[in-house]
Amino acid sequence: MGASRGEFSSRIGFIMAAAGSAVGLGNIWGFPTQTASNGGAAFVLVYFVLAFCLAYPAFMAEILIGRYGQANAVTSLQKMSRTVLQKRFAFVVGFGGIICAAMILSFYGILAGWMMSFAIEPVANIMGQEWIAQWVVGQSLGRNLLFTVLFMFLTIIIIRKGVEQGIEKWSKRLMPMMIGLLILLIVYVLTLDGASEGLNAYLNPDISRVLEPNLLVSALGQAFFSLSLGTSVMVIYGSYISKKENMVTIGAQVTLIDVSIAFLAGLLIIPSMYVAQAQGLKIFADDGSLIAGPSLVFEVLPTLFDSMGTMGLFVGFAFFVLMSIAALTSSISMLEGPVSYAVERHSVARETATTWIGFGILALSVTIVVNIEFMLDLVATVSTQYGQPIIAMLCCVFGGWIWHRSSLLAEIKLGNEGVENSLFWKIWPWYIKFICPVAIGAVFIHSLL
Ligand code: PHE
Numbered sequence: 001m002g003a004s005r006g007e008f009s010s011r012i013g014f015i016m017a018a019a020g021s022a023v024g025l026g027n028i029w030g031f032p033t034q035t036a037s038n039g040g041a042a043f044v045l046v047y048f049v050l051a052f053c054l055a056y057p058a059f060m061a062e063i064l065i066g067r068y069g070q071a072n073a074v075t076s077l078q079k080m081s082r083t084v085l086q087k088r089f090a091f092v093v094g095f096g097g098i099i100c101a102a103m104i105l106s107f108y109g110i111l112a113g114w115m116m117s118f119a120i121e122p123v124a125n126i127m128g129q130e131w132i133a134q135w136v137v138g139q140s141l142g143r144n145l146l147f148t149v150l151f152m153f154l155t156i157i158i159i160r161k162g163v164e165q166g167i168e169k170w171s172k173r174l175m176p177m178m179i180g181l182l183i184l185l186i187v188y189v190l191t192l193d194g195a196s197e198g199l200n201a202y203l204n205p206d207i208s209r210v211l212e213p214n215l216l217v218s219a220l221g222q223a224f225f226s227l228s229l230g231t232s233v234m235v236i237y238g239s240y241i242s243k244k245e246n247m248v249t250i251g252a253q254v255t256l257i258d259v260s261i262a263f264l265a266g267l268l269i270i271p272s273m274y275v276a277q278a279q280g281l282k283i284f285a286d287d288g289s290l291i292a293g294p295s296l297v298f299e300v301l302p303t304l305f306d307s308m309g310t311m312g313l314f315v316g317f318a319f320f321v322l323m324s325i326a327a328l329t330s331s332i333s334m335l336e337g338p339v340s341y342a343v344e345r346h347s348v349a350r351e352t353a354t355t356w357i358g359f360g361i362l363a364l365s366v367t368i369v370v371n372i373e374f375m376l377d378l379v380a381t382v383s384t385q386y387g388q389p390i391i392a393m394l395c396c397v398f399g400g401w402i403w404h405r406s407s408l409l410a411e412i413k414l415g416n417e418g419v420e421n422s423l424f425w426k427i428w429p430w431y432i433k434f435i436c437p438v439a440i441g442a443v444f445i446h447s448l449l
Helices: 011-022 025-037 041-069 073-079 084-126 130-137 141-160 163-189 195-203 213-226 233-239 247-278 293-306 310-346 350-370 372-402 405-413 417-421 423-448
Strands: none
Touching: 011 163, 011 233, 011 247, 011 310, 025 041, 025 084, 025 213, 025 247, 025 293, 025 310, 041 073, 041 195, 041 213, 041 233, 041 247, 041 372, 041 405, 041 423, 073 084, 073 233, 073 310, 084 130, 084 141, 084 233, 084 293, 084 310, 084 350, 084 372, 130 141, 141 163, 141 310, 141 350, 163 247, 163 310, 195 247, 213 247, 213 372, 213 423, 233 310, 247 293, 247 405, 293 310, 310 350, 350 372, 372 423, 405 417, 405 423, 417 423
């Protein structure tokens, strides 16, 4: 097994892949929507604090567990377990993460399919195919099925190719393209009327709101979803990093990229909302709440693009292509979790494992599409609001309480000789032992109440 495992060929390859997993619909769609519905800049502020103080340490625990174990989540966690009971616990946590990744992919594929369909609309319009343009943006069973299947096929094709030729190659191509497109769109939107009011709502926090319980819960959930925590994904990606790399800096860079892209997405979407409002679209209800809610990007943005005339067709196309790209580099990571498990634990060939697991998840997606009203929300809630925080918290418990302290410190030291003088060395092991599990647990319990 050891010799045939994939490895990222370069540091930048890992950073692009991990950032590719982290940056997705959560950043470009979830974050701005949550910001708009939770008090604007106050949410942004709380999100930043929680992302760096709770999500980053938990993220470090997951990638370090993976690099130490050099294997899928279950095997990696079992390597650090000493007793039979701990090994069983390792199985539950590792496999729980894998199931969570599969569940997230099953609904994420549907949302990502919508992004692809919205990218087709302007193309159909340019080609004068109005009925196609209307069909691709209308909610229908046929449209949902077609685009979910298309998106899942793309995911399966990339993962069949493995770590270097699949994940790394495509993340390295797609990620910079996405960032470039995002920046171009921001520059454009900021020149429009109404954008400055949006900037103010986005950047000028109402400090009295920062301790609102709902805001805290949403911000933490958003940070965990965004860093792909609690899904076995970062454990497996960590296992593909060479022992020569400095994990502390790499982890910080990925977190920084993830948070910055969420911030950039907000910088595009929040001013866009106000631009659309200046053009007469009603965005907030009279009590100040957001009208569009989760459908924000599908209602506000297309209206905005429409108002730009022919230029809007290109901008709209670029934006939804960007969303589809971001979703694809995330979905491939979700499929890698279960696939690596099947390949390493059950000696199945990668292509076979990818095809079977991919189609299994697709079958679940199709079931969700057919019962969309009732299942979409259910699967999303179970996996992201319950699964992710619990598994991420248990990974911290593993790192803090089960992993032998000297071997944990030795792992941090690999590729990072001077680490003993750093703050990370002094604080982090203690931090994931006490602070992370308690804080994550507290927010989780609060969210249940
Ligand atoms: N982080 C991704 C996003 O923000 C979603 C994701 C969740 C990816 C869990 C992998 C695992 O869209």
